Amino acid sequence: MITIEKTFPGTIAYPLERLGDPEKLVFFDIETTGFSADYNTVYLIGCIWPEGDHLRFIQWFADTKAAEADVLTAFFYFIKDFRTLVHFNGDMFDIPFVTKRAKALKLTPAFGSVESVDIFRRIKPFKKLLGLPDMKQKTIERFLKIGRKDLYNGGELIEVYLDYLRTHDQEEKHLLLLHNEDDLKGMPSLLPVLFYPDFFAQDFTLDAVREAPGETDRLILSLSGDPVTILPSPVAASVPAYAFRADKDRMELSIRVYKGTLKYYYPNYKDYYYLIYEDTAIHKSVGEFVDKDARIKATKETCYTKKDGTFLPQPADIWVPEFKTSCKDKTGFFEVRKDCFSDVEKLNRYIKEIFSFLK
Incomplete structure (x- = not known):
């Protein structure tokens, strides 16, 4: 030897x-x-x-x-x-x-x-x-x-x-x-x-939220991470709903915005009536007082209430209530509010779910 x-x-x-x-x-x-x-x-x-x-x-x-x-x-x-x-x-x-x-x-x-x-x-x-x-x-x-x-x-x-x-x-x-x-x-x-x-496993700090330049259908989250965790080279990825670009210790996360009407589906649809003319569902305890000609038993597809607003997609049900375009839709949405990203734990869970989705 x-x-x-x-x-x-x-x-x-x-x-x-x-x-x-x-x-x-x-x-x-x-x-x-x-x-x-x-x-x-x-x-x-x-x-x-x-x-x-x-x-x-x-x-x-x-x-x-x-x-x-x-x-x-x-x-x-x-x-x-x-x-x-x-x-x-x-x-x-x-x-x-x-x-x-x-x-x-x-x-x-x-x-x-x-x-x-x-x-x-x-x-x-x-x-x-x-x-x-x-x-x-x-x-x-x-x-x-x-x-x-x-x-x-x-x-x-x-x-x-x-x-x-x-x-x-x-x-x-x-x-x-x-x-x-x-x-x-x-x-x-x-x-x-x-x-x-290390970069994608860490928790981020939200520095700013803004609309994408020249666009009204995308929201950008500017995020910063651990200043010691420096990426050797920039990295980026995108799908229709999400995109990000990370460089050094910072990242911009771009999310597609949905503006319009979405539906919240109640659980236990058998406990609800669907109101034909109002296009919404109500609990049977209240629906009993509605004219029988104006109501039918709710199904999974009709057991909802509608909401107008601005929404963001989420890969997992992090924010509730969660809205959808239909009960079969695999992508859920949450309503955009001024304080929706104030919960740091939820924000970082959201970021990690998007990373997993993109990978």
């Missing part, structure tokens, strides 16, 4: 305390000879971790096929000093692969002593929103404008490693180590992408 240690200048542009104790946090990545731990081996494990204004780096490289056990043993001993293990898609691949190889070699994995943080899993729900063609690490690095030196992926380097075992060619060794090194150096630089899930 060959051990390589390096130190790089640099700090991490993301608050590590959101992931765990910054002094007990380490990133890791593995390289294998294939995708199945039943038939393939781990030939390289690398770790990188912050220390002051530098990044410390270590690799364990199996320079012979028999050295796999030494690589795993060294890695397990190393991570016992840490509490948070950060990786990219490690929950699905790296950790299960290493665990299975350890058991095959009669070693005890040390993952139980660390909390797993998977960058891939945290950002995957935002793939469409960020316009990512796939979820590869290099793709996200390009999105964040992070450069790297190696030109190969892990699969392409399998044959390089197998050839290295025969030749011990130093150029091949360099390629193998460089790919893993760039993956690891890129991982801390990848962390600002986590500002996106």
